[in-house]
Amino acid sequence: MRIIAGLCVYAALASSCNSGGGPVQPPDLPPVQRPAFDAARAFTDLEAQCDFGPRAPGTQAHDDCRAFLLQRLQASGARVVVQDFTSRTGLSATQYDFTNLLGIFSENKPGDVLLLAAHWDSRAVADHDPDPALRDQPILGANDGASGVAVLLEMMRGFAATAPPRPVIVAFLDAEDQGVQGGPTLPDAGWIIGARHLADNWPADLPWPTQMILLDLVGGDSEHNDRVGTPPMSDDVFTLPMERRSLQASPDLVDRIWTIAERLGHDAFSRDLGASVIDDHVPFLEAGVEAIDIIEFVPPEWHTQDDTPDHCSADSLMQVGDTLLEYIYGD
Numbered sequence: 001m002r003i004i005a006g007l008c009v010y011a012a013l014a015s016s017c018n019s020g021g022g023p024v025q026p027p028d029l030p031p032v033q034r035p036a037f038d039a040a041r042a043f044t045d046l047e048a049q050c051d052f053g054p055r056a057p058g059t060q061a062h063d064d065c066r067a068f069l070l071q072r073l074q075a076s077g078a079r080v081v082v083q084d085f086t087s088r089t090g091l092s093a094t095q096y097d098f099t100n101l102l103g104i105f106s107e108n109k110p111g112d113v114l115l116l117a118a119h120w121d122s123r124a125v126a127d128h129d130p131d132p133a134l135r136d137q138p139i140l141g142a143n144d145g146a147s148g149v150a151v152l153l154e155m156m157r158g159f160a161a162t163a164p165p166r167p168v169i170v171a172f173l174d175a176e177d178q179g180v181q182g183g184p185t186l187p188d189a190g191w192i193i194g195a196r197h198l199a200d201n202w203p204a205d206l207p208w209p210t211q212m213i214l215l216d217l218v219g220g221d222s223e224h225n226d227r228v229g230t231p232p233m234s235d236d237v238f239t240l241p242m243e244r245r246s247l248q249a250s251p252d253l254v255d256r257i258w259t260i261a262e263r264l265g266h267d268a269f270s271r272d273l274g275a276s277v278i279d280d281h282v283p284f285l286e287a288g289v290e291a292i293d294i295i296e297f298v299p300p301e302w303h304t305q306d307d308t309p310d311h312c313s314a315d316s317l318m319q320v321g322d323t324l325l326e327y328i329y330g331d
């Protein structure tokens with residue numbers, strides 16, 4: 001399925017404005033320098049999260065990664081907001097400590113508030129592993145969690161160097177990936193607990209976002225993996241189709257992002273219609289935010305023991321991060 005782009009209409013209108021005799025225009029301001037996206041450095045941030053081990057609820061690795069992300073937010077110059085909460089999960093009746101970590105940049109600048117988000121927890125079970133003996137073990141979550149966080153960490157370096165021209169909130173969301181398909185016991189079957197908590201308990205000292213761009217599973221490679229094979233809904237090429245809920249609810253934002261990616265030659269972005277995914281954008285969509293999810297659904301290693309850095313790609317991180325920086329600074 002292809003979507004007809006309408007941006008040329010807006011571009012044509014904009015270029016015709018003020019032509020021929022209107023009020024004198026102020027001199028053009030120099031364009032804001034767009035930060036570069038360093039793919040190798042982003043990949044190092046993916047590995048750094050995995051070095052803690054699986055960031056499953058209640059683990060030392062989860063605590064360690066929380067401290068790591070908090071330090072990185074504080075070092076970025078953002079105003080940091082920490083939202084601690086407790087919840088059981090779809091996988092366990094235990095009450096765990098969870099934390100959404102947020103930082104706001106350019107909060108005094110005009111413009112719509114953009115929320116950039118990724119989940120930083122990793123799944124406590126590998127229930128899609130081809131080996132049944134490995135399914136009760138936690139996944140490392142190199143792609144499923146760490147990839148989106150790594151893109152945001154690298155973008156934050158850019159925000160620290162050159163403040164975004166509009167307010168941007170970066171959110172590292174906890175407790176996304178602890179649900180059970182069809183589980184009846186919790187809202188959303190125990191998925192997206194952190195995002196639901198954030199949307200329902202938005203910090204009073206942060207502006208409510210107009211737009212949200214969620215990153216999930218944005219680090220996959222394009223290699224065949226013999227051990228996991230090619231499951232249904234997967235292929236061996238890193239591809240970002242248009243997630244169905246995003247396209248239905250926020251078609252203009254999807255089109256803007258995909259158009260920029262095409263202009264930049266980032267060919268992982270595909271105008272194929274993707275699956276409808278329960279992910280952290282859903283509570284914000286329901287609350288009226290123009291929200292989209294950039295997600296490969298599903299990579300072959302999804303929820304298996306092979307969700308490791310050696311099945312991820314720095315180029316994939318770059319395609320997503322470079323596109324988003326262009327959207328924020330240059331579009």
Ligand SMILES: [Zn+2]
Binds near residue numbers: 123144177303
């Ligand atoms: Zn997952």
